[in-house]
Amino acid sequence: MAASETPAAPALSNDGRIALSIILNGQPCEVAVAPSATLLDVLRDDLRLTGTKKGCDMGACGACTVLAEGRRIKACLALAASYAGQAITTIEGIGSVEQLHPLQDAFIRHDALQCGYCTPGQILSAIALLAEGPCDHAAIREGMSGNLCRCGAYPNIVAAIAEVAGL
Amino acid sequence: MSAPGFGYVLASDVADAVAQGAGPGAAFLAGGTDLMQLWKAGAKAPSRVVDISRLPLAEIACADGRLDLGALARLSDVAAHPGVARDYRLLAEAIAATASGQVRNMATVGGALLQRTRCAYFRTEGMACNKRAPGSGCGAMAGESRQAALFGASSACVATHPSDLAVALAALEAEVEILGPAGSRRMPLTDLYQLPGVEPEHDTILAPGELITSVTVRDAARLAQRSTYLKVRDRASFEFAVVSVAAALRLEDGVIVEARLAAGGVAPRPWRLGPSAAALIGRAPGAATFAIAAELAVAGAQPLADNGFKIELLRRSVIRALETVGGAS
Secondary structure: OHHHHOOOOOEEOOOOOEEEEEEEOOEEEEEEEOOOOEHHHHHHHHOOOOOOOOOOOOOOOOOOEEEEOOEEEEOOOOEHHHHOOOEEEOHHHOOOOOOOOHHHHHHHHOOOOOOOOOHHHHHHHHHHHHHHOOOOHHHHHHHOOOOOOOOOOHHHHHHHHHHHHOO | OOOOOOEEEEOOOHHHHHHHHOOOOEEEEOOOOOHHHHHHOOOOOOOEEEEOOOOOOOOEEEEOOEEEEEOOOEHHHHHHOHHHHHHOHHHHHHHHOOOOHHHHHHOEHHHHHHOOOOOHHHHOOOOOOOOOOOOOOOHHHHOOOOOOOOOOOOOOOOOOOOOHHHHHHHHOOOEEEEEEOOEEEEEEHHHHEOOOOOOOOOOEOOOOOOEEEEEEEEOOHHHHHHEEEEEEEOOOOOOOEEEEEEEEEEEEOOEEEEEEEEEEOOOOOOEEOHHHHHHHOOOOOOHHHHHHHHHHHHOOOOOOOOOOHHHHHHHHHHHHHHHHHHOOO
16 A cells, blocks of 8 residues: 555644645645544545535544545544545546446436435445445445445445446 | 644654653554544543554564464455455454444554443543543443443443454454563453453553554464354444354364354453353363353353343354354364
8 A cells, every 4th residue: 555655744834734745536635734634624624625525523424435545434534644645536536427437327327315415425435345346235235334324225325336336 | 523633743663653652642543443533522632643554564464373463454454365364264254344344444453452442421521431531430330231341340330342353363362562662562462451440541551652563363273264253233234242252163073172262242351251162172062062151151240230131142142153163064
């Protein structure tokens, strides 16, 4: 992992904020963050990328799921300063209205959402799950257990992911 | 969020981490999955976080009959390691049953061992809890005690330890390597934890600045074929154990010659079931043998108002785990 290759200490600015450099959706990004800020709050409040959602803010619901170096994490439990130098992928970085990611397309066709608040987290989590190679529907259900859907769209979420996985 | 902020320092090497971590108000941060929750819940208020996540302590080495896990190895990397999947299946199963995919990508071996109790009184501001606010009392003892311990608790604290990995490692008689301001020391994993007694605010014997650097399991590959981690929980996934059992056996000529048993969800630390394991030696696997072990497992249990059901649950979990590993190979 690239995580261990960037031990350079982040610079502190006069106001006590930390100069954080990350690769955000493929682009270099520099932002001054509070030392105790979560990656979730930096993405939403400082960088105004509000596609990543804040649900429980306690690591339980998965609405804040993003990818760090290609691996899914909960941005609400991630201390932003600790992710210096890492490649972060959010929902804004995986598809567009003109060109949907295959999972986004499948979620729409399978009606895999109602209110949609959990959907960005579901999609990011599913992208990482597909890379992990689920072997059947049960593995998808187990692998997606870190993402809650209070509207209860679970059967359709599993169906959408299974279709993209070719299961 | 109302929690006050904290300072941040990135440890440049292990010695720097120890020095920085020994300072007043310092807290180590590895994966952050427990610390960030504790901070948000007001259960821990560090003045400064010492980020150890980049230290070169993430190696997983499996060779020559031993497994060495760097304290900063991510749980998902441990479970996916070919040597672990082959020779230490018990650990892979325990990790697969831990939290969610996102958390397993963040959480580290050391952090999993040092995570703090999930007791709701500890994690809810304004509740009485001797662990969070010494002297404030134990809300769970006279309140909602369903989660509470059957063994090893005290009148000051009845909380249980939540780690699946710790239970599996305890069963495999793992050792931890610790580095601190006074040098390094090595001890059995179970000796890392201290029972609550009258000072439940300290879960472990770690002094300020001390870090777990690695965890070692020796001579356990021969148990791999007959090992299992049984986790009983309130929902099928992404939930802490009500009761769990790690079991491993080795048979020769139809007789049990080696047995390891530990339980989770029942004590303030991973709870080795030594008398149960000892009673299995020299016997043929089967219902009568397993019943003896199960009875010994629950001996001395001290239930509270809401957790008496765990006695029968532990008894049955020991039997089911032994049935899983004790059948015809």
